[in-house]
Amino acid sequence: KFIAKLAQLRWVGTTLYRVRRQFQHSCVRSPHINSIMLNEELKIVKTSKFSVFDLSGSASKTPKTEEKTTKAKETNSKMSEATLMTEEGLTAKIAELGEVVKAAKTAKKPKEEWEGALKEMLEMKVKFKEVTGKDFGPPPKEEKKKKQQQQQGPSEKNKDKAAAKAKAKAEKEAKKEANRLERERREREKAERLAGVGQDNFGDAPLVQSRTITDKVWTVIGDLTPQKDGKEVLVRGHLQNSRLVGKGIFVLVRSSLYSVQGVCFENAKEGISQGMIKYIAALPAESVVDIKGKVTVPDKPIEKATQKLVEVQITEFHCISKARNALPFLMEDACRPDLVKETDVGAYDAEKEAEQTGADGLVRVGQEIRLDNRWIDLRTPANQAIFRIQSMVGVLFRECLVKKGFVEIHTPKLIGGASEGGSEVFKLDYFGQPACLAMSPQLHKQMTAACSGFERVFETGPVFRAENSNTRRHLCEFTGFDMEMVINEHYDEVLDVFSDLFIHIFDGIRERCKDELERVREQHPFEDLKYLRPTLKLTFAEGCTLLREAGIEQDDYEDLSTMNEKRLGDIVREKYDTDFFFMDKYPLAVRPFYTMPDPENPKLSNSYDFFIRGQEILSGAQRIHDPELLVERAKAWEIPINDIEAYVNSFKNGAMPHGGGGIGLERVIMLYLGLPNIRKSAWFPRDPKRIAP
Numbered sequence: 001k002f003i004a005k006l007a008q009l010r011w012v013g014t015t016l017y018r019v020r021r022q023f024q025h026s027c028v029r030s031p032h033i034n035s036i037m038l039n040e041e042l043k044i045v046k047t048s049k050f051s052v053f054d055l056s057g058s059a060s061k062t063p064k065t066e067e068k069t070t071k072a073k074e075t076n077s078k079m080s081e082a083t084l085m086t087e088e089g090l091t092a093k094i095a096e097l098g099e100v101v102k103a104a105k106t107a108k109k110p111k112e113e114w115e116g117a118l119k120e121m122l123e124m125k126v127k128f129k130e131v132t133g134k135d136f137g138p139p140p141k142e143e144k145k146k147k148q149q150q151q152q153g154p155s156e157k158n159k160d161k162a163a164a165k166a167k168a169k170a171e172k173e174a175k176k177e178a179n180r181l182e183r184e185r186r187e188r189e190k191a192e193r194l195a196g197v198g199q200d201n202f203g204d205a206p207l208v209q210s211r212t213i214t215d216k217v218w219t220v221i222g223d224l225t226p227q228k229d230g231k232e233v234l235v236r237g238h239l240q241n242s243r244l245v246g247k248g249i250f251v252l253v254r255s256s257l258y259s260v261q262g263v264c265f266e267n268a269k270e271g272i273s274q275g276m277i278k279y280i281a282a283l284p285a286e287s288v289v290d291i292k293g294k295v296t297v298p299d300k301p302i303e304k305a306t307q308k309l310v311e312v313q314i315t316e317f318h319c320i321s322k323a324r325n326a327l328p329f330l331m332e333d334a335c336r337p338d339l340v341k342e343t344d345v346g347a348y349d350a351e352k353e354a355e356q357t358g359a360d361g362l363v364r365v366g367q368e369i370r371l372d373n374r375w376i377d378l379r380t381p382a383n384q385a386i387f388r389i390q391s392m393v394g395v396l397f398r399e400c401l402v403k404k405g406f407v408e409i410h411t412p413k414l415i416g417g418a419s420e421g422g423s424e425v426f427k428l429d430y431f432g433q434p435a436c437l438a439m440s441p442q443l444h445k446q447m448t449a450a451c452s453g454f455e456r457v458f459e460t461g462p463v464f465r466a467e468n469s470n471t472r473r474h475l476c477e478f479t480g481f482d483m484e485m486v487i488n489e490h491y492d493e494v495l496d497v498f499s500d501l502f503i504h505i506f507d508g509i510r511e512r513c514k515d516e517l518e519r520v521r522e523q524h525p526f527e528d529l530k531y532l533r534p535t536l537k538l539t540f541a542e543g544c545t546l547l548r549e550a551g552i553e554q555d556d557y558e559d560l561s562t563m564n565e566k567r568l569g570d571i572v573r574e575k576y577d578t579d580f581f582f583m584d585k586y587p588l589a590v591r592p593f594y595t596m597p598d599p600e601n602p603k604l605s606n607s608y609d610f611f612i613r614g615q616e617i618l619s620g621a622q623r624i625h626d627p628e629l630l631v632e633r634a635k636a637w638e639i640p641i642n643d644i645e646a647y648v649n650s651f652k653n654g655a656m657p658h659g660g661g662g663i664g665l666e667r668v669i670m671l672y673l674g675l676p677n678i679r680k681s682a683w684f685p686r687d688p689k690r691i692a693p
Helices: 002-026 031-047 063-084 087-106 111-132 141-151 156-195 274-282 367-372 381-403 442-451 492-512 514-523 540-549 562-576 627-636 641-649 665-672
Strands: 202-204 232-245 248-255 258-265 288-296 311-321 427-430 433-437 456-464 477-486 536-539 580-584 607-612 615-622 658-664
Touching (some): 248 274, 248 288, 258 274, 274 311, 381 477, 381 492, 381 514, 381 665, 442 658, 492 580, 492 607, 540 580, 562 615, 607 665
Parallel strands (some): 202 311, 536 580
Antiparallel strands (some): 232 288, 427 433
16 A cells, blocks of 8 residues: 555656656746745645545655655756757757746836846846857847858859849949949040130230240230220239129239220120139139230220229130139228228327228228238228328429439438437447437438538438337338438528429429329329429418417427427418428427537527428428537537537548438328328338338
């Protein structure tokens, strides 16, 4: 009976072993699943008809039975672990855990219920790599494809398809490459057409390097008049602007004072292509160009050009020098006429001289940006005219004085000490000796005229004044026109020469600079200068009287202020109908130490100033030629005699009575043309705040 029950027990054990193996492959070994397995095992035991009882009828196990059960469990556990440590077992296990996690997520169960399964699955994947040496998952597609190809070679049908496909692909790629090359060729040809490659009627000209001399003849734009109608001309200038209109283009080409309009429209017969039009339109403003074409007379005057009665029908267009930098301002803005008349006296504020928009809504370029880019600003017709007039003044100055027997001299600008007393000088170190820049050629022109036998001399050169005067009429460096001559008995001899000189200059400007005056007037409107023959002469006392009669305070022995000079100019113009006059007999206290005192009134001097439109342009006097009087006057000015010893000594060997004066060229031009700022009449102005360009 006992043996029969043992047989039943063996059957139960075998059954339990099979159940555990089944659960190992279908369930997750976690606390939750283990509890399920345990319940299942208990059910099997309960449903079995077998119980083990001792002789008294209580449940018990014999020692042999417990030993067999323990050995069976150990054997089953070893078999389970061995199975799991294989690739197939781990793969199955990871798949089972994946299904559990997936089912739990699908059922939206709390994370706590499936988190353990997830962690175990990850641990199994780690073990999978440790056992197999590779990551868990399907093989890469390429590897899979290679394996398939290795396992099964292509059939004949597949080979034909693959070959046809490869051929079609190659043909497609070849066609794409051919299209690309064709597209590049067309673009290259288009670029070459626009650049004038292969064409000789437009394009970039070779760099001018003085290689050859041709028979080409250039015409000055100012010479283009209706008399040249129908003639072919070649013109060079700056491309001021261009304007596309339909299939054509209008250009404005400028050279020095003059400008002309050019016209170019597509014309296959004339060889004018679309590429030529586009080439011209693409050129930057202010590029230097050559245009060739026929002169024609337009139906209406060209208002924007100086040559209003002609235009050029362009047949050839070449760029000589392309503008590479962007312009700081447009030439149209820089050439625009002044809207209001600015004052020509008072302080100059650089910050207020910025670019401004006028009441007409158009931009005006400020003075400071003009000076910062002076090389471009000087291209405007007004500036071209201003400095051509200035040049003519120099010609007329020399012309008149040479005819009167004067000799041009050139004196040093580096001197020891100060050339005159009472003004600031630019000091410098001259090889260990103190020196300065000359404020004027005063001392040397006196030496040459009165002491060296030349008798009549003149000089044109730079003058330096270290005065911190930020006004509209002062510069730290300007061009001085100086004259010195001996006299026989009275300084009126000098005044007569100056009167003739200025009348000669004023007449010469009117006669020789008509075009220049019009160019200035177009941008800076002004009234023609009024002057008398001979020049109006007043004494300083008479000028003071005129001011007092007009209700303006002015003492006979005090120097005139700038505003009183300006008011006196208005009074003289109204009373005498002249803008040009001079006064003499200035107070001695306001003149340099070398000025000859008045013989009748020791408070006055034999000195004089000339004025244009109420502002001083010349200061002069009869000079002291007696060395003792010269030393006396120098001491009165507290000038160290050692500093002027050479100057004083030059009069100790016999000196002729003499007189002269100095003219400020920039101020003459400024006032003659009615300009509001002396910087407009200086090539590259130097004031207390500007030393470049």
